[in-house]
Amino acid sequence: MATVPGLGIVGGGVWASHHMNAVRDLEAEGRAKLVAMCARTQETVDKMTSEWKIDGTRNYDELIAREDIHAISVVTPDHLHRDMAIKAMRAGKHVICEKPMDLTVEGCDEMNRVARETGRLLFVDFHKRYDQVQQKTREFILQGKIGTVQYGNCYMEDTIVVPRDWFPKWAEATTPFWFIGVHQIDMLRWSLGQEVVRVNSAKGWKGKLSGLGLNTYDSVHAELEFSGGAVFSVDISWILPETFPAVVNQGARFVGSEGVLELDTQDRGFSGCFSGGGMKTFNVNSAHVQPLALGGSLHSGYFVDPIKDFMRLVTWLEDGGDIKQLEGKYPSGQDGRAATAAALAVHQCLETGKPVDVMQ
């Protein structure tokens, strides 16, 4: 019989619920178990344990010591992933780490070293790889359908609600480029099959968020050069008005010698307007709840699919699978490191105003 892996989650905020939903679905099928969670405050622990009917603790060492836990989801603020992921792997647990993997290349290197030493799976939640539109884009590009990719652009913009209302306590410890820019970097690397080699230019704005007491960038624009010569401008921001039709605005264009691909990944053709509110768009590809005829429901979409995929890999590994066979097949710690190195170069370019080569 296949192993039924147990999951422990550290972090009980906005994003943790996607990890919980994914594993609860697998649990209903007898393929995984949501065991316990850990958060900083007792209030969060009490709320999550009563909502999800699982064990909870404020003591992370206690969570990772449990023998009924095979894997840990690290869903804490961006700057806290490194130590938690390392501790979990040293305790013998596989790890799915939220993006960005770490805010330093040295931190990513250490995490990858520990993953190698312990033979644990280190999976970074770059969920754009699970979006059908992005998958088709990559397939077309790698099949050569648009020829040699020469240039393009992509954008990802959150409404101001995200830094102001979701996590005001730690918004200053990160930037919009760390928070969402890394998604686009991973998407570009993965779609093109190329590395970011240089940040040619970058411009950042501050003012709107600092006026609210959050000292971080409002927006960052950067031009990235890839190993095959393509250049992409990447536009990232955290200040769209809260009346924007969705929390996230996003899209991309790829232009090659033989064709062009244009992706509007925000407005997928489904919108509505209700009394008391403005126009809204609904991206059902990100998170969808399907009621099941036999009772219960199934969560799908690129918010939850990578977490389910991770748990399937954990089962496979626990049942004797060879981790080397997974190389290149999932968003790994090496991918996390590459995105961090590029994002770091963007921030260095913002500070110096000079082009920056990306640490390979």
Ligand SMILES: NC(=O)c1ccc[n+]([C@@H]2O[C@H](COP(=O)([O-])OP(=O)(O)OC[C@H]3O[C@@H](n4cnc5c(N)ncnc54)[C@H](O)[C@@H]3O)[C@@H](O)[C@H]2O)c1
């Ligand atoms: N994949 C995505 O698209 C996506 C989207 C949103 C957030 N995220 C990532 O998920 C992570 C969490 O984001 P969020 O929006 O849920 O943040 P949040 O502020 O809502 O939640 C953070 C949680 O971490 C807990 N925490 C903080 N310090 C801790 C500590 N020392 N020990 C234990 N728990 C601690 C807090 O109690 C809180 O429950 C971030 O890295 C973020 O970038 C990813």
